Amino acid sequence: xxxxxxxxxxxxxxxxxxxxxxxxxxxxxxxxxxxxxxxxxxxxxxxxxxxxxxxxxxxxxxxxxxxxxxxxxxxxxxxxxxxxxxxxxxxxxxxxxxxxxxxxxxxxxxxxxxxxxxxxxxxxxxxxxxxxxxxxxxxxxxxxxxxxxxxxxxxxxxxxxxxxxxxxxxxxxxxxxxxxxxxxxxxxxxxxxxxxxxxxxxxxxxxxxxxxxxxxxxxxxxxxxxxxxxxxxxxxxxxxxxxxxxxxxxxxxxxxxxxxxxxxxxxxxxxxxxxxxxxxxxxxxxxxxxxxxxxxxxxxxxxxxxxxxxxxxxxxxxxx
Amino acid sequence: xxxxxxxxxxxxxxxxxxxxxxxxxxxxxxxxxxxxxxxxxxxxxxxxxxxxxxxxxxxxxxxxxxxxxxxxxxxxxxxxxxxxxxxxxxxxxxxxxxxxxxxxxxxxxxxxxxxxxxxxxxxxxxxxxxxxxxxxxxxxxxxxxxxxxxxxxxxxxxxxxxxxxxxxxxxxxxxxxxxxxxxxxxxxxxxxxxxxxxxxxxxxxxxxxxxxxxxxxxxxxxxxxxxxxxxxxxxxxxxxxxxxxxxxxxxxxxxxxxxxxxxxxxxxxxxxxxxxxxxxxxxxxxxxxxxxxxxxxxxxxxxxxxxxxxxxxxxxxxxxxxxxxxxxx
Numbered sequence: 001x002x003x004x005x006x007x008x009x010x011x012x013x014x015x016x017x018x019x020x021x022x023x024x025x026x027x028x029x030x031x032x033x034x035x036x037x038x039x040x041x042x043x044x045x046x047x048x049x050x051x052x053x054x055x056x057x058x059x060x061x062x063x064x065x066x067x068x069x070x071x072x073x074x075x076x077x078x079x080x081x082x083x084x085x086x087x088x089x090x091x092x093x094x095x096x097x098x099x100x101x102x103x104x105x106x107x108x109x110x111x112x113x114x115x116x117x118x119x120x121x122x123x124x125x126x127x128x129x130x131x132x133x134x135x136x137x138x139x140x141x142x143x144x145x146x147x148x149x150x151x152x153x154x155x156x157x158x159x160x161x162x163x164x165x166x167x168x169x170x171x172x173x174x175x176x177x178x179x180x181x182x183x184x185x186x187x188x189x190x191x192x193x194x195x196x197x198x199x200x201x202x203x204x205x206x207x208x209x210x211x212x213x214x215x216x217x218x219x220x221x222x223x224x225x226x227x228x229x230x231x232x233x234x235x236x237x238x239x240x241x242x243x244x245x246x247x248x249x250x251x252x253x254x255x256x257x258x259x260x261x262x263x264x265x266x267x268x269x270x271x272x273x274x275x276x277x278x279x280x281x282x283x284x285x286x287x288x289x290x291x292x293x294x295x296x297x298x299x300x301x302x303x304x305x306x307x308x309x310x311x312x313x314x315x316x317x318x319x320x
Numbered sequence: 321x322x323x324x325x326x327x328x329x330x331x332x333x334x335x336x337x338x339x340x341x342x343x344x345x346x347x348x349x350x351x352x353x354x355x356x357x358x359x360x361x362x363x364x365x366x367x368x369x370x371x372x373x374x375x376x377x378x379x380x381x382x383x384x385x386x387x388x389x390x391x392x393x394x395x396x397x398x399x400x401x402x403x404x405x406x407x408x409x410x411x412x413x414x415x416x417x418x419x420x421x422x423x424x425x426x427x428x429x430x431x432x433x434x435x436x437x438x439x440x441x442x443x444x445x446x447x448x449x450x451x452x453x454x455x456x457x458x459x460x461x462x463x464x465x466x467x468x469x470x471x472x473x474x475x476x477x478x479x480x481x482x483x484x485x486x487x488x489x490x491x492x493x494x495x496x497x498x499x500x501x502x503x504x505x506x507x508x509x510x511x512x513x514x515x516x517x518x519x520x521x522x523x524x525x526x527x528x529x530x531x532x533x534x535x536x537x538x539x540x541x542x543x544x545x546x547x548x549x550x551x552x553x554x555x556x557x558x559x560x561x562x563x564x565x566x567x568x569x570x571x572x573x574x575x576x577x578x579x580x581x582x583x584x585x586x587x588x589x590x591x592x593x594x595x596x597x598x599x600x601x602x603x604x605x606x607x608x609x610x611x612x613x614x615x616x617x618x619x620x621x622x623x624x625x626x627x628x629x630x631x632x633x634x635x636x637x638x639x640x641x642x643x644x645x646x647x648x649x
Contacts, residue, residue, distance in 0.1 A: 044438030131369030
């Protein structure tokens with residue numbers, strides 16, 4: 001719920017030393033070294049590195065194991081791999097991709113996740129952008145009351161809507177629409193993401209300089225033109241942050257897909273992995289590789305777009 | 321390769337339909353005479369959003385009604401709520417959720433403050449913080465599998481292997497099936513399994529707390545700390561008496577945000593607690609289990625209402641705090 005339109009503290013990314021030249025200028029003032037001492041970091045740095053190491057070990061164990069032969073994984077700890085580092089195989093990845101869950105190969109769950117996550121991020125943001133523009137720059141009765149109401153809706157946890165929405169989606173009226181399966185997951189994600197997306201985008205779009213938009217109006221530009229040619233290009237940072245957050249949210253989601261997706265045919269990887277934990281809990285050659293496959297895309301997004309990622313996380317952290 | 325094309329095809333078609341429909345409606349609106357033209361254009365802009373919001377509001381209201389029905393959709397009054405507050409298993413779920421809210425939020429925030437404090441301007445700060453922050457990106461299901469591996473009773477389980485290094489005969493522990501904590505088994509005390517699952521969420525949330533608090537620390541004016549030092553404050557005093565109060569708003573943001581996420585904890589219970597077995601269930605997990613696998617929608621709806629009652633005030637505090645912070649600057 002943080003206002004993404006507000007200038008963010010420049011150090012908000014974990015990668016603070018490289019992303020801002022302001023930082024460096026500041027760091028050169030002698031006062032700063034005194035302050036660094038004042039807040040104290042002597043032995044404290046060992047605590048930081050200890051925690052950083054502890055935080056990394058579990059993921060590293062999973063990653064290393066995913067490249068060890070099945071027999072090795074099941075008979076010895078991953079740390080013994082350091083004694084024989086040449087012992088690497090990609091077999092686990094190929095066997096998990098063809099491994100069947102509910103009659104479907106794991107690879108098809110990967111593609112389901114892609115199918116769910118891309119529109120699951122684009123649709124709510126597109127709809128919310130239009131709505132945020134209307135709430136900011138179009139004049140109609142009850143506009144302010146509607147804005148307040150949308151903010152208030154953020155208190156509703158998505159669990160409140162699961163049962164009634166599922167009933168609605170499986171009612172006769174909806175049966176006729178082509179919404180069964182993955183489209184109903186999109187729709188559910190769009191519904192649950194709407195209040196926060198409108199709220200954040202309205203904060204941003206509403207704070208654009210009014211002279212620019214008034215001037216375009218005077219020149220005879222229509223709302224659609226202003227929206228597409230002026231507002232959208234100016235809103236790229238806000239939209240990017242929100243899009244990354246929403247994309248990862250949907251990519252990592254289990255609950256919404258499980259409730260609305262129907263059978264295994266429409267389910268994402270998270271569903272397949274939970275099923276594998278239940279039915280093949282000791283087949284670690286499959287679980288390690290499978291888990292890592294789900295993590296690849298979020299990790300790439302995290303490493304390459306960390307700046308937007310943090311901003312989106314901050315902004316959307318109270319969603320749903 | 322067919323999969324790739326069919327995936328992308330579906331994606332492109334979905335988005336194209338949306339754009340085409342909206343474009344067509346806007347064009348139609350533009351054909352109308354004033355004043356209807358402007359009104360119709362406004363409706364095209366805000367209409368889809370309103371429809372989706374109705375998809376939130378109407379179900380949420382219906383959910384209150386459903387919470388008064390039994391599993392056969394017959395009127396059950398407050399029966400579901402009575403069952404929740406009188407049944408031992410359900411009391412365990414409520415107590416677990418409360419412990420989740422307290423322990424995970426408290427520990428994550430404290431770790432976040434500690435790391436942010438000590439890492440500030442340290443050499444290698446970005447790397448250390450990125451390592452701690454990394455788990456935030458991955459799914460709870462992925463995180464659950466990572467930690468199932470750590471807690472495994474087999475020879476490859478890291479935690480059991482570390483315990484075996486201790487002197488004396490160590491028996492293999494089935495951590496995730498242990499509902500006792502220090503030998504205590506009670507409805508009001510979370511089991512060892514629950515505590516170990518909490519560790520995973522702390523592992524995820526501490527990175528979030530670190531990054532946000534760290535950003536706030538860098539916004540503390542230098543002369544403030546400097547003045548405290550000149551007045552004779554030690555490092556520790558300067559931090560606790562000057563810096564922490566200054567970033568109080570951020571700490572409230574972090575804590576409330578973590579509580580909201582933790583109260584809705586579900587995926588991790590599905591992955592690590594076998595859907596809430598061995599006394600690991602929480603409110604959001606129980607909501608799902610009752611409504612869907614158990615097909616008792618009334619009881620599930622009642623759990624959802626309780627979740628709403630628990631989460632709503634915290635969202636409110638969070639929103640008010642953030643507004644105060646924005647206006648304060």
